[in-house]
Amino acid sequence: MKKISTLFILFISVLTWAQSSISGKILDTDGQPIPSASVTVEEPGKDAIIAYSITNSKGEFKVTFTSAEQNVDVKVKAFNQKPLQKVVKNENQTQNFTLQDDATEIKEVKLKAKMITKRGDTISYDIKAFESKSDRTLSDVLKKIPGIDVNKDGTVLYQGEPINKFYVNGKDLMEGGYGTINNSLPTGAVSKVEVMENHQPVKILQDKVPSESAAINIKLKKSVTMTGRGEVGAGLDPLLWNVKLTPMFFGQKNQWVVNYKANNNGESVEKEGNILSFGNRYEGRRGNVSQSKWLNVENASSPNLPEKRYLMNNVHYFSANLLTNPFDNKEWELKANASYTNNAVSRESYSETNNFLSNTKYSTNILNHFYTDKAKGEVIFTKNAKKGFFKNVTTFSQFWNADRANVNQNDIYGIRNGQESLESPTSSFQNSLSTIIPWKEKLVNLMSYINYQNDRQALEINPSSYLKFKDLKNPGHFLFENTDTVIQDLKIKTLDINHSASVGFSAKKWTFTPEIGFNFSTNQLDTELSTVTNGIRSPYGNDYRNDLKFTEAIPYATLGINYRSDAWMLYSQFPFNFNSIKAQDPDRNVSKSINKLTFEPTLFAQYTFASFWKASANANLNYNFGNTSDNYAGFIFSSPTSPSAMSANNPIPETIAKSVGSKLEYRNPLNNLFFNVNYRYSKTNRNIIGNSINDGSGFVLTSFRELDNQSNSNSMGAEIGKYLPKFKTNTSFSFNNTLSKTDALTTDQNDVPYFFVNKSNSQSLGFKFNNTYFSWMSVDYNLSFSWNHQQNQFNDSKNSGFNHNLSTYFYPVENHTIGFNWDQINSGNNLTSYHNGFYDVSYQYTWAKKKIDFELKWLNIGNRKVFERFSTSTISDSYTRMQLRPRQIMFTVKFNFK
Structure with a gap:
């Protein structure tokens, strides 16, 4: 019981850390909301992000963070907009930001997609970033993705716990028996692997009955795909x-x-x-x-x-x-x-x-x-x-x-x-x-x-x-x-x-x-x-x-x-x-x-x-x-x-x-x-x-x-x-x-x-x-x-x-x-x-x-x-x-x- 008490005290102490949140809107010079803008919070003098958020279609954001500093740096970035940085107090507050237009004519563009991105409760993994030349099927790559494990029986784990759903393009064809797809879906057909944390599969219960389990969605390159594997x-x-x-x-x-x-x-x-x-x-x-x-x-x-x-x-x-x-x-x-x-x-x-x-x-x-x-x-x-x-x-x-x-x-x-x-x-x-x-x-x-x-x-x-x-x-x-x-x-x-x-x-x-x-x-x-x-x-x-x-x-x-x-x-x-x-x-x-x-x-x-x-x-x-x-x-x-x-x-x-x-x-x-x-x-x-x-x-x-x-x-x-x-x-x-x-x-x-x-x-x-x-x-x-x-x-x-x-x-x-x-x-x-x-x-x-x-x-x-x-x-x-x-x-x- 001594171990339980110690862990319980540690758990309570984690929950009682001081926390602050900043919410608001990101607008352009015409007062229109800017969707998909990134809002990051950093401690002054440190090039390390402690929290971030992405604006929704209305330009709204909310970012929650924990820091011992009195002030923090808030940085806002968006495509075709000039980046903005502001020092604010470490407290709960509302901050609205207006970004200046910064359109630039670019002769040549090289885009490098991020291998791991996060939006809300969904983490997306670019499968190409983890694939080797010898990999042929989804299961070959899945076990290499950080945070994901695959048991000997084929069960996929996220953060050590079994997933509750396995989707392909958002549909649950296999109803839990996903081993066939995992072992036979060619990697060339897959664009991303998405992990949906705290996933409630019943849509009418979303935002009402929470879930402690994660789900995986396999996003294919094409919305209509004929594929498969043979040996x-x-x-x-x-x-x-x-x-x-x-x-x-x-x-x-x-x-x-x-x-x-x-x-x-x-x-x-x-x-x-x-x-x-x-x-x-x-x-x-x-x-x-x-x-x-x-x-x-x-x-x-x-x-x-x-x-x-x-x-x-x-x-x-x-x-x-x-x-x-x-x-x-x-x-x-x-x-x-x-x-x-x-x-x-x-x-x-x-x-x-x-x-x-x-x-x-x-x-x-x-x-x-x-x-x-x-x-x-x-x-x-x-x-x-x-x-x-x-x-x-x-x-x-x-x-x-x-x-x-x-x-x-x-x-x-x-x-x-x-x-x-x-x-x-x-x-x-x-x-x-x-x-x-x-x-x-x-x-x-x-x-x-x-x-x-x-x-x-x-x-x-x-x-x-x-x-x-x-x-x-x-x-x-x-x-x-x-x-x-x-x-x-x-x-x-x-x-x-x-x-x-x-x-x-x-x-x-x-x-x-x-x-x-x-x-x-x-x-x-x-x-x-x-x-x-x-x-x-x-x-x-x-x-x-x-x-x-x-x-x-x-x-x-x-x-x-x-x-x-x-x-x-x-x-x-x-x-x-x-x-x-x-x-x-x-x-x-x-x-x-x-x-x-x-x-x-x-x-x-x-x-x-x-x-x-x-x-x-x-x-x-x-x-x-x-x-x-x-x-x-x-x-x-x-x-x-x-x-x-x-x-x-x-x-x-x-x-x-x-x-x-x-x-x-x-x-x-x-x-x-x-x-x-x-x-x-x-x-x-x-x-x-x-x-x-x-x-x-x-x-x-x-x-x-x-x-x-x-x-x-x-x-x-x-x-x-x-x-x-x-x-x-x-x-x-x-x-x-x-x-x-x-x-x-x-x-x-x-x-x-x-x-x-x-x-x-x-x-x-x-x-x-x-x-x-x-x-x-x-x-x-x-x-x-x-x-x-x-x-x-x-x-x-x-x-x-x-x-x-x-x-x-x-x-x-x-x-x-x-x-x-x-x-x-x-x-x-x-x-x-x-x-x-x-x-x-x-x-x-x-x-x-x-x-x-x-x-x-x-x-x-x-x-x-x-x-x-x-x-x-x-x-x-x-x-x-x-x-x-x-x-x-x-x-x-x-x-x-x-």
Whole structure:
């Protein structure tokens, strides 16, 4: 709490700095307003801008700044006008300026556009300023722009936070699934990348309901653009192939993207269909549709490497996205999206584990085959206007997935082999509706969400002797001793219904939004464990069955209070939830219920000062009463080595989570400097704790008992980025530190329980650098260090990791490119370390007239076939060896569609 108090005092001190503002008009000698004139404030004797503003169409401006000086210099500039400078007092005031005409006949003009400009809440980046000769698509350049990061999954971050919208020419074609455009839009079609800070996507709520998130708009060179990217490649060792065809059209009325990608060279292109930004809560509910993963085969480990190093795949992915204006009124938009994935993945790993609790060692070799078949269709109908909002999203998804595992285990019971298979078909239907209707001076918002999902899963383990679980009722014996095969069946049907209505009204800069709603969900879980003996299948026992119905009915009332001014932004919700929850399974003697009123507020405040600074703070309180997976009483083999169950006598789980955080940001496009520092403290209290009964062979029986426990964490981070235009260099540093404490419970093979506290202290340091200063070379470099110290009564260990990537391209002759890539990933502790290095080279010839690239790439030159890693968990440490892709050669032809 001492750290929180210190940061809180620092935050308050920032907000109480003396601030002044100057407002007024800029006029010409005829008394006419001058738009787009710049007004800058500088401290006397210092050639450094501390604040600035741009006049609007009426010639009006307002500039806010912070300075300790008694006087400041105000400078006004405009095209065809003589510049003006005036010394004024450091205080709030109104100043009008009249500029003299200064028209000059110019024989020759050379215009040099600024690489970063800012107007209001929008920062524009000239993409050419950050592009190197080797860059071909938007994603190549986006990660080089200061203040912007791109995660491994494709999520775009601004100042460390995910964006809420991704537009192209102001239109949201992809509805959050922007990975396809990001990876396939040619840089030659793009003019600027615009970051819209504090972006409220619902137009009728702009200036009423603030937003803490930023959006990105990709501004194309032409208002009507036919473009896209394609690749066709083949390779050896083994026989490899790669096809990417992504034509795109962006018009004023219609936009569309068609995408077909298929390969077996280790690229998971199917992830481009993931929704990466989720917009605004007033747009309704929308997310990535996924299966309810209750059952699993044993999974081989995967390394923390780029997927191209280890992913053994054979994937076909097709998607199509369409946006059109179906009516003459362009405010209405119709969007239709469809996708299909067919994918087969194999994975293999070997591990040796040392269990501190039981003082035993065991080894495991796992070979997996994962098969994915997935189809998805979506229709979106929207009207987003200043006078009203409507959005309806209908989504249907179908999965036909299957997983396989071949496992060899060597432990205290000897050497055993198990064959495992899982079939898991799923059907899902969702419909989300939200509309905002003006009513006099008020706004009425009606929202409805319906979700129905049917999951069926069947896990088969053969032979049953692979399962060496002790029979707790018959000491000295194992379960399934006299059977051949074990089959775990599971069915769960889920129905979610959410309805709400709210009325928003404004008073000056305040907006108040009272809301009432009703959330209802029901889950029907049916499971049965069967054994097969001499070809005859029969239920194993009543202790391994479930017929659970879990329902939640939550009427609620909430009040949203929002405030927005030039400097302040406040967003808050004060909900009261009336939780009525039931869990019933007569066969298991489960009959639980809870009726509880909870207050779960959310607060966010942001203060903008001195033009370039932002300080923000947030806090929230949340109650969670678990779900179906926390309330069943019959044992379920969620994986062949991990049966688990709740006790029928346990109450419904209750989790209370509290968190507070603060953030200080500085982003100055005038000197290309971006900086942010953040802190978060969170604490979670629970009334149920998991108890892992570990026999030391890797087989873990998990039960749950009623026992108060908690976890808490302190997380601090900072990031600074600077673009040096003189050297064409973008560089950034980041640092994060997290301290956490978690209560844990485990039981050894002698049924002795241990309640302990697991402490963890982890740090990470990151550095990014890219340079395009030399015409004959470009460099991209990413470096990260990580440290972790874990402590509990069984384990006191320190782990460290090192990861870097160097990509260098040389341009010895026009249209010829030689590339070199180096990935280095190291891990270990104070006793053991493992070094994993990977090297690639490439040659590319560009047929400039046709804009076609011919690339020859040699991957994993050293032919490293395994990846080694050392890691430590709560009660064990392990060495893992994972199978990698061998050395391979690819020849690829790359081209733009136009």
